[in-house]
Amino acid sequence: AVPLATFAAQDESQRQVTQRLQEQKKQLAAIEKAQGAERDKLMQAHMKMMQDTMGKMQAMKPREGMTPTEQKEWMTEHQKLMDEMMGQMMTEHMLLMKGMPMQGMPMQGMPKK
Secondary structure, eight states, X not given: OOOGGGGTTOOHHHXXXXXXXHHHHHHHHHHHHOOHXXXXXXXXXXXXXXXXXXXXXXXXXXXXXXXXHHHXXXXXXXXXXXXXXXXXXXXXXXXXXXXXXXXXXXXXXXXXX
């Protein structure tokens, strides 16, 4: 649940992106719990959703006729959405790295050949 104050200065497109980011965050939690092929499938779906959301965010613009204050509020909300997006991308990256063997990296505690 997101506090209603979060939506106060958001326009409709920002509210839609907020909802998408919430869905994607839930999907990340499911990815963390999943394993094997199911994890891979969920990760691919999450990556696709992130790509779609990023495209929507790049196309977003403040509406015409906004006052400087309204425009500043819009930009603040957009920055919050970008921060959430970056946080999810970092989590996604960490999950990807966690699932991949580190080739060429000696494992700690393992003798070198």
